[in-house]
Amino acid sequence: IDEQLFLKKLNSLCTSKEIFDFLSSLEVMSDTVASGALQRISEVEVDDNGLKNPEGVLENEVFRALCFQFEFESSKVSNTGLLNALQALIKLRIDPHSTLMASLLSEGEERLGKGQLTVKNLCALGESLLELESPSCAMLEQIVSHMQEDNIENWSPREMVVVYRMLQVIVREGEQYQDLLNRLNSVTLNMVSQLSPKFTSIILNSLVVLHQTQAVPLVTALCKHSVKHLPYFTGDELVNVLEALLYFGHREELFTEALETHVPKSISSMHPQTVSKVMQYCCRKMILSKPIFDAVAEGFISDADRFTTDQIAGYIIPFGTLNYLPPSASSLFRKLETILHTRFSHFQPHTLLNLLHSCVLIQRYPVNFLPKIFSPYFLQQLQAQPPGLDGIVTSQLTQLFLTVTLECPFYEGPKLLPKYQVKTFCTSHSSLDVHLLKRVKTGLLYLLKKRIYFASEVSTPYFYTVDIEIKLDEEGFVLPAAQCEEVHRRIALCVDGRNRFCVNSHNLLGEEAIKQRHLQLLGYEVVQIPFFETESLQNCRKMAEYLHQKIFPHTYGLGC
Numbered sequence: 001i002d003e004q005l006f007l008k009k010l011n012s013l014c015t016s017k018e019i020f021d022f023l024s025s026l027e028v029m030s031d032t033v034a035s036g037a038l039q040r041i042s043e044v045e046v047d048d049n050g051l052k053n054p055e056g057v058l059e060n061e062v063f064r065a066l067c068f069q070f071e072f073e074s075s076k077v078s079n080t081g082l083l084n085a086l087q088a089l090i091k092l093r094i095d096p097h098s099t100l101m102a103s104l105l106s107e108g109e110e111r112l113g114k115g116q117l118t119v120k121n122l123c124a125l126g127e128s129l130l131e132l133e134s135p136s137c138a139m140l141e142q143i144v145s146h147m148q149e150d151n152i153e154n155w156s157p158r159e160m161v162v163v164y165r166m167l168q169v170i171v172r173e174g175e176q177y178q179d180l181l182n183r184l185n186s187v188t189l190n191m192v193s194q195l196s197p198k199f200t201s202i203i204l205n206s207l208v209v210l211h212q213t214q215a216v217p218l219v220t221a222l223c224k225h226s227v228k229h230l231p232y233f234t235g236d237e238l239v240n241v242l243e244a245l246l247y248f249g250h251r252e253e254l255f256t257e258a259l260e261t262h263v264p265k266s267i268s269s270m271h272p273q274t275v276s277k278v279m280q281y282c283c284r285k286m287i288l289s290k291p292i293f294d295a296v297a298e299g300f301i302s303d304a305d306r307f308t309t310d311q312i313a314g315y316i317i318p319f320g321t322l323n324y325l326p327p328s329a330s331s332l333f334r335k336l337e338t339i340l341h342t343r344f345s346h347f348q349p350h351t352l353l354n355l356l357h358s359c360v361l362i363q364r365y366p367v368n369f370l371p372k373i374f375s376p377y378f379l380q381q382l383q384a385q386p387p388g389l390d391g392i393v394t395s396q397l398t399q400l401f402l403t404v405t406l407e408c409p410f411y412e413g414p415k416l417l418p419k420y421q422v423k424t425f426c427t428s429h430s431s432l433d434v435h436l437l438k439r440v441k442t443g444l445l446y447l448l449k450k451r452i453y454f455a456s457e458v459s460t461p462y463f464y465t466v467d468i469e470i471k472l473d474e475e476g477f478v479l480p481a482a483q484c485e486e487v488h489r490r491i492a493l494c495v496d497g498r499n500r501f502c503v504n505s506h507n508l509l510g511e512e513a514i515k516q517r518h519l520q521l522l523g524y525e526v527v528q529i530p531f532f533e534t535e536s537l538q539n540c541r542k543m544a545e546y547l548h549q550k551i552f553p554h555t556y557g558l559g560c
Helices: 003-011 016-024 031-045 054-058 061-072 079-091 099-113 119-131 137-147 157-170 178-190 197-209 216-232 235-247 253-266 272-284 290-306 309-321 329-346 349-361 376-384 391-407 434-448 510-521 540-551
Strands: 455-459 465-472 489-496 524-530
Touching: 003 016, 003 031, 016 031, 016 054, 016 061, 031 061, 031 079, 061 079, 061 099, 079 099, 079 119, 099 119, 099 137, 119 137, 119 157, 137 157, 157 178, 157 197, 178 216, 197 216, 197 235, 216 235, 216 253, 235 272, 253 272, 253 290, 272 290, 272 309, 290 309, 290 329, 309 329, 309 349, 309 510, 329 349, 349 376, 349 391, 349 510, 391 510, 434 465, 434 489, 434 540, 489 510, 510 524, 524 540
Parallel strands: 489 524
Antiparallel strands: 455 465, 465 489
């Protein structure tokens, strides 16, 4: 039989019954034809849930005859026939410990040891082993050893990808394959434009697993290449790409723009885990994308009942972190409250605390759940699970307590015991911009003439640290910062550098917004000094004039 003609006919058949009927009409078939038949059967009978019709395939006489041929004549078949059959049988979920599979794997190992396999064969054998639950590391190492002797520049993208995947399995501590990885990374950089969405995702994932932090040019090229593939990534592939962007600290503007186009259109069909990863990416990179966040809010309102607790938290926490309320906020938080009422006990303690803390950042108060949060039982649960009651956790608890004290005076439930309260909040994002602080202090010195009239980085009894504090008496005169008597007004200058805002935005992050809100409620006059208002101020006098207008807009004669 003409093998090419046979394979063409085979590929036109769409069910296993058609394939078996066709094979029954043949008197003899080569191993290439037989392995092609097994491959076609695996293509039409296997979907994401496994084998569609196990009995109809595995018990079929023609199928059993094909398997018999490979089990008892494996030493006689060609390399292509052997490896194609092995790939097809793995896809068909044939027991890897069966005599059939043992025979094929043993024959493959023997030919590998004798150096009888081409690079294409080695690649096929490696792919098959990687599909097994517990691949033989010794065999994978042998394959890699043989392949690295070849000229890498001649490899196809598929062969590059298989080697990356094999290295993920066999590389342990140490750098025994780093030379090979350096060569791989270099050659892959030149073929990035040829990579499919699947291959792009796999290589990025491998670079993460193999800690290739030095491969910056390759990572950058792959991230840029990902932009055109974004609509075609599967959910898992997109997760790999996002994890790589997070791991390598890379932010690609065009990728974010592509996400903004893709997510709103596809939200209804995206897996919740994929959406959670998109939100994590935006949150960690401090990217407030209103099109994405608005679409995610709508998706949550529609489908949150089927989400896991981690996915629920993954959807909601970024809204608080980035200080954003979508147009559908009322429905969004009503849905969240309903879920918390029915599934409160299902949440892990730290996940629940992160979730509720993110709500108060944007003035959504979970007062119905705080009695449970402040209960000794819940606090013991927090302490028992990593990271325990560390500085960040106790800061969140304290801020929840301060929020209900200041913003929910009607709350009459249990309080947070003093032993769980911090003295000063531990903030993750809002560290002080030292350069901007220095410029503001220089401007204040020019304005107030003496350094004694203001204090910087002042700890308060209310857990917050004020960037710069100015005290005034009853008549509005500035008092020395060290004076405690006759203080009528306290002005808190919030020196807000770029790191306190969402990227490319004038939107304050949640933890800075709540700080300024609370300082006002505690009696401070809050004056915001944002970076974008001061960047154009070229000298000390300009800064002093600006500060005069911001701090003392109705006074004159302060020496400016």
